[in-house]
Amino acid sequence: MTLLLRASHDLTMAVSRPMVRRRLVGVEGLEHLPLDGPCVLVSNHLSFADHFVYEALVFAVRGEQAAFLTKAESFTGWRSIWFDSVGAVPVDRSRPAREVLAIADRVFDAGRVLVVYPEGTRNPRPTMLDFKDGGFRFAERAGVPVIPAALWGAQDVLPIGSRVPRSGQVRVVFGPPLLPDPELPRADRIRDFTERGRAAVSTLLERATSDQPPLAADMADRISMLAEAIVERGLSGADTTDPGVRRQQAATLLRIARHFDPDNVAVRTGTVRLRGLRAMNAPQPLKVFGLLRVRAGAERLLREDAENLMAHYVLGRWHMMMPRITGGRPEQAVEHLARAERLGGADSRFAMAHAEALLAASRPEQAAAALDRVIAAPVPDQRTRLRRERAMALRERDSTLSTV
DSSP: OOHHHHHHHHHHHHHHHHHHHHHEEEEEOGGGSOSSSOEEEEEOOOOTHHHHHHHHHHHHHHSSOOEEEEEGGGOOTHHHHHHHHTTEEEEOTTSOHHHHHHHHHHHHHTTOEEEEOTTSSOOOSSSOOOOOSHHHHHHHHHTOOEEEEEEESHHHHSOTTOOSOOOOOEEEEEOOOBOOOTTSOHHHHHHHHHHHHHHHHHHHHHHHTOSSOOOHHHHHHHHHHHHHHHHHHHTSSOOOSOHHHHHHHHHHHHHHHHHHOTTOHHHHHHHHHHHHHHHHTSOHHHHHHHHHHHHHHHHHHHHHOTTOHHHHHHHHHHHHHSOGGGTOOHHHHHHHHHHHHHHHTTOHHHHHHHHHHHHHTTOHHHHHHHHHHHHHSOOOSHHHHHHHHHHHHHHHHOHHHHTO
């Protein structure tokens, strides 16, 4: 991305993403959006504001821009730089369909989300128009899933013909992925795929326009779980995305969740943990200040709920890394991480942290037992495998541990 494109992108996102967050009154089913890999997102189309709503949510989940097919006539003069910077992809509607398929293939080859509005035009009404099958053809040809979604309220934020955003309330609902039926002949398969996609979006639109509001606590809990999954992804050791981007994604999701339910415990817990990760990467004076805030936040959570797993984990880690002069206590680390291991069940990261705290507290026999629990734990992913290898290496390298 050129310097001019980057400046246009950063300025636009600095304005549009907070604007979207402030206008969201409901986001449901966001967990259906894949964390990576190509897919086609199909939705009803109310307003030009739809692009910014989906851009903000796709970035929060995936850490990347979605691609939006946009008529080539929009790419004129300085406008072309701006359209490029917000993820728009020019399509010459007078060119053969093969050219459009090639554009879609380039988006999929880059592993991106392609947003398609199958109605073909803005339709600020709750009754949808017939769907064109282009997006479904793209997905079927490339072997990628279709993610149905629907939104309502964007037509009030940026009505057709308006250039200035207005106040309004936007509600977005995502549905489970759809795949074509491989048993059908291709023509029937595309027709069936399109019909099922329209039916799914129609059902989601009914939900988005319903007078019954979504449960704030449920939305906040689900979005917080997604934020935690993204944080874990960034810590996995196998993630190719900048950890700073992962933290930015998680922070965006937690802001959205907090907007729905400000006192939600899961949101506050995730915020404390994220604050700790950010403090670890801050310059030294800010690092100390940030970590002191982390301790205060974790202790506040434990006063409200003595069985808060992540608060025990964060506070245990805090005591492990902080020197005594600033309040760090190895004994406190052992206590908190022992509780975290008990609450965390089969998740070996808590047993590993407990083992490290026991080593720091010069308790080798108990540390060896904790390391054995790490080694014996299930290995569902690469991060767990690396943790297990580290535990085995500690057992072999340290003569005190290996002879216990």
